[in-house]
Every structure is written in C-alpha cells, then in structure tokens.
Amino acid sequence: MAEASLTTAGPSLNRRRTRRSVGETAIKVVLALAAAISVVTTVGIVIALVRDTVKFFGEVGVGEYLFGTEWAPLAGGDQQSFGVVPLIYDTLYLTGVGLLLAVPLGLGSAIYLSEYASARARRLLKPAVEVLAGIPTIVFGFFALTFVGPEVLKTLLNLDVGTFSALSAGLVLGILVLPTIATVADDALSAVPGSLREGAFGLGASRMQVSLRVVFPAALSGIVAALVLGASRAIGETVIILVAGGALPNLTADPREPMQSMAAFIAQTASADISTQGTEFLTIFAVGTTLFAITLLLNLISIRFVRKYRQVYE
C-alpha cells in the first residue's frame, strides 16, 4: 500500500516538475523577447534612416552633400542646393555656445555638490538640479524666444540681435545641458575614494587644492563622459533651435545671426507643406542619418569613458 502510493506519487511529482520547468522556460523566453524590443528599436532606427538615405543619394551626389556649402533644399529650380556643411557648422556652433556656458557652470556645480556642500544641502540640491533637467525643451524654447532674446540680449546687454539669433538659442541650450553635465560629473567626483582627499588634507592642502588638483584629475574620465554626454544632448536638441534659432542655415561666425541645426531642419521640413515623395522630403532621412552618426559616435565615446572610471574605483 505504502509502496504503491510511493510509486504513483513519483511520476506525478515528476510530471509537475516538468510542467513547472516548461512554465519557467516559457516565462524566460517572454522576458527575453521584451528585452529584444530594444535591439529591434535600434535596428529599426538604422533601417528607417539608411533606406531613404540611399534613395536620397540616388538623386544627390555624396560629394555634393558632404562638401557643399549651400543648404537650400526647399528653394526652387537653380537655387536648390544640398550641401550639408552649413547645417553641421551651425549645429556645432550652437553646441559650442551652449557648452561655453554649461561647462564652467556645470563643473562648478558638480564640485560644489561633491566637495563643498554638507550632506544635508546635497540631499536638497541634487533633486533640485534634476528638476531643472525635467523641464520640457519647448518651455526652454519659449524662454529663449520671449525672454533671453528680447529682454536679456537686446534690452539688458544692448546687443543688436533680431527675433532669432544663434546667441539666444545657444545660451538656452547651455541652460538645458547644464544639469546633465552637473549630475554626471558629480557622480564621477563622488566616486573618488575619500582616502585620496584625506591624504591631501593631511599634507596641508586647502579644500580648493584638494578639489582641483586631487579629486578633479582622479575623476577625469567621468568628467569627460559628462562633457561628451552634454555635447551630444545639445547636438540632438530640436525645439529650442526650431523656436529661437530662426530657420536659416548660415555659414557665419556672428552669434547675432540666425542659425539652424540639423534636428531643427528635420522638424521644420517634416511640418512644411511639401510633397512626401520628392528629394526635398528625403533630406529628412539624409540629415537624420548624419545626426544619428555624430551622436552615436559621441555616445560610444562617453560609454567607454564611464566604464573606465568605474573600473578604477568600484
């Protein structure tokens, strides 16, 4: 009796085990499929960009696109021109203006948060900096167009700027990436072990010397990552420049002139009243590919630098 029940219990237990493990495997497969969505997204982005970029280069020469200094795809007849240099130049120029503001202020904030602020001040300040990072870019665009341009640049600083200028868009771009640089650099500085600071203080160094000559160099790879990430955000930003930069790709060194970045051009062309079949519309994909390639390169550099400083101190 006892033996019989044992023999019948055996297989049924086994069967339950296998059913259980089939269920477990099925769950793992479902979860892995969800994770695969992110890879599919990347593949989708690449295909979406490349497919129509190839079509674009069927109609416009690669050399004309990459080295042409006149960008006027929406112009008619002979005026039409597909040289991307002004768009890339303007994108980098605007990013440069932004970084000129955001790099010193962002790194200063990071040093303050990590080396000077008390634990309590830090607990309050860090989320507050993140609030700044959460403001929608369209609000920054509104700010650039209705306040920084007319009130700060024109009235306060008495500069000769129009409604749209590279300066107002670029400066607000700087305010946008400031929190990114500050938080990532702060993480890097905070990851430097306390023993390095204590050693330097023990040798009689002041707090400024400790911050600038010991902690800062020790965190350098993380700080480079912060700067690269900030630059990449500025390069990819659309709305601030769309609203406040003016729709004019411009090869000029004068920051008071209007400028147009690659992302802003894409948005403007997508909302323009043009045929979705023509070469004009294909520019969206060609410029998109160019933008994606530049930001991808910067992101890979930044990921590499982040990994480097993690390896040193974790």
Add this chain to the structure above:
Amino acid sequence: MSVAEVEITRKAVERGARGEQVRELAFRAALLFSVGFGFIALAVLLVDVTIDGASLISYDFLTKFPSVIFPERSGISSALQGTLYLMVLTAVFIVPVGVATAVYLEEYADRERWWNRLIEVNIQNLAAVPSIVYGILGLAFIVRQPLSLGPVVLAGALTLGLLVLPVVIVVSREAIRAVPSSIREGSMALGATHWQTIWKQTLPGALPGIATGVILALSRAIGETAPLILVGAVAFVPFNPDPNPATGQYSAIPTIILSSVSNSDPEIQALASGAIIVLMAILLVMNAGAVYLRNRYEQKW
C-alpha cells in the same frame, strides 16, 4: 637670522596664507554662483511664464477648443485630452515591456553571453539617441509601412514609448537590484521556483522604485515635442481625440505651444504661455507623486 629678517619672513608667510584664503574664498564664491545660476534661470523662467500666462488660466481655457480665428476665446481642450490620452497609452506600452526587460537583465541574463552585453550597451546608447530620430523611426515604421497606423494617437504613444523605454528599464533595474539576495534565497529555500520568487518577492519589493521610474518616464514623454511633429500631432484641432486610438487626428500640449509661440499674432502667442502653465502643473503633480511614492513606500533593507 636677525629680528628684522624674521619679521620679513613672518609677513611673507602671512601674506601667502592670506592670498591662499582669498583664492579659497573666490573659488567658493564661483562655485556658489555656478549652483545658483541654474536655480536663478529656473526662477526667472517660471516667473516669466506665469506673468505672461496666469491671466489666461480659467475653466474655459481647459475646456474650450483652440481657435486661430478667435484666439481670445480659445482653449486647449483637445491638446490637454490628447496629452492625457498619450500618457495613458504610453504607460500601457512601457510598463510591461520595461519591467519585463529589467527582470530579464537582472534575474535571468548571463552577463558572459555576448547577446546580453549587446542588449545592455544598446539600451545605454538608445537613452542618448536624439528624440527627433525617434520621430523619424515612428514616421517610417509606425505611421507608414509595416504598422501603417497613420498619424493617429496610438502612433504617437508608441513612438514616445520607445523613446522613454530606456528610462523605465534603467530605473527598474536599479530597484530590482536593491532587493537583497537574502530575500530571494529565503524564497528559493522554501521551495519557490525562480519565477515565483520574482513575482511574489522581488517585484513587490522593487515596486516603489519601479513606479517612480515609470512616472519619471511618463513626465519626460508628455513634455516631448520633436517626435510628435513627425508622427502627425496637429496644433489646432477643434475636437477631442477619438476614443479609438487608431483613428482620427490628435493634438498635444507641446504641439500647441510650438505652433502658437511662433505665431506673429500676440494673442495667439499668449496661448503658448497659458499652455505652458498647464503642462508644468501636470509635471509638478507627477513629480510630487514620484517623490511621495519614494518617501512613503521605499524600503530600507
């Protein structure tokens, strides 16, 4: 050393120390200015928007449809409802997919395998792809072939969902990682399977962190403008979004801000500041909710 020489040396040392102190003070002031600058900019921005738009905020502003012809009687009803609709649909998409990906990466994935490392680097990189590029993806594959949804609210929600998915994944992974392994081991020792342990122990423990991450992701999604331009959101829509997410035109608050801010008519431009106040109020409520969740339910293990 003569007395005079000692005196001179002492003064030099003091001067050096004073110089050091001055430098230290100046440095500290510069740092404080850096931190302050961001907050001053934020304060000026908020005051500027409030001055421009506070007088617009009324019940009518929230419930009337936008109008280019009568901007003084215009509201943002269709944009507000479009944004709320986008938010709900985006949540329905990102919660299961984001949490499932986080569980897979934290609880199942073998980090030695190249495909798992590929997924990780890929998510890191996706988080930094410009939002306009997601718009191109949405235009090429969701609005057009193969999904062929057309410029409808579902297409907008899917595009925004893909855009903020990395945020949900990264935050959910952190929350799952914070659940101590002793809890998992205790559950397994009592005979629970891997999945039972995750479902009954790990996920409930990680829930406050995951919820915070989802709210942050959604607040980023509803503030996005650029991708919506490409997937067909329209600014001045005189009707609320169709309950069926796969039909009809839709609008969103960022879209109406973008369209009205660039308008030369000052009355239409004023609409932008009113819409910004509404958008910022929604974001404030969401962020306050996230902070509350974090403080109220966060577990210290």
